[in-house]
Amino acid sequence: MDTSDAHIRQLRARLARLESSPARPSRSNGLARYTKKSFSQSQRALKRRVESRGFGLLPTLDSLPYYLFGLSILCFLGLPFYLLFEQGLPEPKQLFEPPSADMPSKSKATRPRAGYHFEPGVLEPEGRALGRADAPIHVVEFTDFFCPHCQEAHDIVRDTILKKYVPTGRLRFESNPVAFLDDDSLRAAAAALCAQEQHKYWEIRDLLFQVDLSSKPDRAKSIFNAALLRRLANLAGLELKAFSTCFYSQRYVGEVHRISSLSRELGVIGTPHFLINNEHVEGVVDETEFVKRLGRIYDHGRDGGK
16 A cells, blocks of 8 residues: 555656656747748837838828828829729721722732832822723812811712623723822822822722811811821731832822812812713712613713714
8 A cells, every 4th residue: 555655656656757847849930930930020020111211101201291192193194094984985987898809900019119010199090990991980089187077978889880891892981089188188198009000099088088077086186197197008008118108108199289280170179079071070979870871971972872
C-alpha cells in the first residue's frame, strides 16, 4: 500500500513538472510563427509609411487637398461622358453599301498611267460614260454631289437608266459633276475626277451619293473631309496613294470649273439636270416619267422623226 502511494506521488510530480515547463516548438510551428511575425511587421511598416505621407484610407487634414484635387479631375473627365451618354449610346458611324459591281466604267486599266490613259488636269467624258457610242438615246447628266435632289435622282437613274436601259444597247449615259453650291461641291467633284483617273468614277459616284449631307463633323470645314474621302476611296477600290496625290494637288479643280461653266452655257441653272437627246429635263424625274420620255424619244428616232 505504501509502495503504490509512493508510485502515484512520483507520477503526479512528473506530470506537474511537464505541465509547468514550456513545450518545445516544432519546426513547422516555429516557421509559421516567424512568417506571421514578419507579415505583421511588414504590415505595420507599410501603414506607418502610408500614414506618414498623408494618404490613408480616410482623408486627414494633410491629405484633404489631394482628395479634393482628385475628385475635381474625375468630375472634369466624367461630366462630358455623362452628358454624351445620358440619352443613350450615340448612333454608329454611317454605313455605305458597296458600289454595284455591274456598272463599271467602259475604260479599263489596272494601273492607269498619266499621258497614256489620261491627261492630268483634263479628262474626257469617256470615263464617265456608260453604253454604246452609237446608241439611239444619249442622256447627259449634270449633277452636284452636295445637292440633296441629286441624291434623290441618283436612285432613279441607277435603277431605271443604268440597270434597265444601258445594257440593252439603246441608251448611252454620260455623267458630269458640277460645283454650283460651295466648297463641298467642289471637293466632291474633284474627288470624283481623281477616281476617274483610275477608271472608278462610277464606283465613287455611287458612294458620294450615299453620304448623309447633314452629317458634318464638329469643327470640320467640310462634310467631304479628308477622312471621309479616304474611306470612300478605299471602298471604291482605289489606289489610295495615287488618289491622295491627285486630290491634294488640286489638279482637277480647274476641270470642275470648266464643266460647271460649260453647263451654264448650255442653259443648266440647277441640278439635277438632264439632256435627253438635247431635250432639257430639270429636277427629279420619277421612273414612270423617265420611261415615258425615253420611249417617246426612241420611237421618234426609229420612225425617222415622223
